[in-house]
Amino acid sequence: METVVEVEGNDEAKLKECGIRNSTSSLSSPKQISDPVVYKLVRLEGDGRIVPATDDELMEVESLLIDDKCQMHIVADLGQTVGCISNEGSSSGIAQLESLEGLLQSRNKEAGPDKLNARLEYIKEILQKVKEEQRLRLACGSPYCSSAYLIVDSQCCDQHDKLLHIDAKLQCEIPLQETVPSLAPSLSESHFNQSGSFGECSHSSDKLVAGGSTLSVVTTKPDFSKLKGEICLDNLSIKELHETFKATFGRETTVKDKQWLKRRISMGLTNSCDVSVTSFIIKDNKLVKKGNEEISNCMDGSYAEDPPIGNQKDSPTSLVSQLDYHQVVPEKIRLENPNLDDNSGSDDHQTEQRAAKRVRKPTKRYIEELSEVESKESNGRLMNLAKNPEHGLISLKSHVRLVRNVPLDGRTVVTRLDSLGGYGIQVPCVSRVRRSRPRKNFMALLKFNPSGMGMGATLVKKSLGDHSFPPDDGKESRVLKASFTPEHVHHQKLNPSGMGMEATLVKKALGDHSFPPDDGKESRVLKASSTPEHVHHKFIGVPEKDKQFSVMRAIGLGHNTELKCINSSRDSDDNVVTVPTPKGGIRRKHHRAWTLSEVMKLVEGVSRYGAGRWSEIKRLAFASYSYRTSVDLKDKWRNLLKASLAQTPQDNGMNSRKSTGAMPIPAPILLKVRELAEMQAQVLPNLSSTKIAGSTRKNVHEKQTGFL
């Protein structure tokens, strides 16, 4: 998969490609080695040379530049527009993209799981965008002129940027717990830099900027360092294969199975890009891919030719490929072939199995959540694009770290998500407040309770049956939900056992307002708003000492108190559920008064599509009114109907009276409402009841007399 991303790209991409495929990284520190995937910062010298963080790397990269065919591109292009794609690069990039797409498709066919498909879809989408941008750029001649996404500050070409994004996404989808820690931070940094939201947030960037002209982030795979040149695995002896294996994964293997070795190596090298072994050529001890096209071509048959092997025992390095393997190879087969290769590591085997398992589960969920968020929040392509990757990051992070710094991480994640989501700091703030609230809330209630006891009762009731604390704005609440969602997942994963229990309990205590993590996208305001609350209560207490407290509440001791907490929070944070009306009454905070135009729209909609087609009307006539649900329309129509019926008989008396209070509905509109009602009443019940028809007619008559 990752390869896919790399393939896609222009020179920058190629650069990365080189790094990965040719096993550029010669990270020597143990820590780095232990991390299968590492994003490294590389500095581009004025002359276009790439200067990695370490000397070793420098050498590596340089040699790569010499060896690889992409050298020319890199040197030339980077030389002048550091990190930007030259036209030449762009065109080739497009070509690569194309082949990449083919690749993706072929993979799509092979990989059964829907998740994979979803991912591929996503990637394709991104690629599409990238490609388009490239074309635009070509047309304009200027690297940035058409960049619809992020105008990245000097340092990275956005192309590369996107690649990274994709990478990030991919990575997160391949949640390698061992892998990510180092990855996430650097990634995020680069993101921040590029999006500009965070200014110079990354120390690393500072460092690099200071040291050299530009910086660029390169993905590198550890332990590939020993591989040099091109390799045709097919021609290697077992011993050679062993060497290669070692170089690739950093450990020995005793497996004698050539096929297996080749497979493992290729997978390891291509980093989960299912490239057939044959796409490698060996040369001077280096392993290199022949070409992108070939790769993509090979893709299709690769698995067919290469029968699945039961024992997946690689170093952690190849977890990525593991993932693919697991996805592609039916569970059955895997189970049926327990140990094709014996000794070299039943340990590894199990470990990996476990890894794969624990890895995959969260992924799906996360993706769902993320996609949901995306679809909801995306304000435009720009944001969208910038965001997606970010989500990836988030998921990454949570996957990796959830084990410990929950709160800390959670916040970070939220914050970041938010900033990229284009919603300012709102979300994070809210979330923080919510999180810290549980303890205080308790006391806060009394203070905040504006209307005294009576009110309190009302509130309690509401909280029980109606968790509508929404910021009165559908959008906003949705944002909230979105922001919380990840957290929710996060926590759940974090503490599956204990947490789950508590969550359940709390839920019950609350009356189980089935807080659906993946509730329908459109989730009505109500639900959206309630979600955060639930999350809050479910998870907040857990990580620490609050546990007891929450448990208590959950059990019921705090039933009321908890509710009150919610209320108070609403009072303080969200301006209460209800709001006093000038008239003296109380209405729901997020009640949206129907404007005349809305009413007219509604009437028109009904006349056009018919009463009852609320969803249609909603969709077509109220598309822009996100806060009006089809139910709302229906309700309003019902009211209108009532009003129209009530008003007509007794003339304006009613009307005038009404006008005093809420918005007066103009008689003409009521008239129309009535007409429509009758028309439809006639049309529909026509068949069945004459009674209705009679009454309708009567009504018609009345109305007509009344108004004409």
Added chain:
DNA sequence: TTTAGGG
């Protein structure tokens, strides 16, 4: 998911 109807 949408619609209809009750609260």
Added chain:
DNA sequence: CCCTAAA
């Protein structure tokens, strides 16, 4: 406006 049952 909210909730829920039914389709």
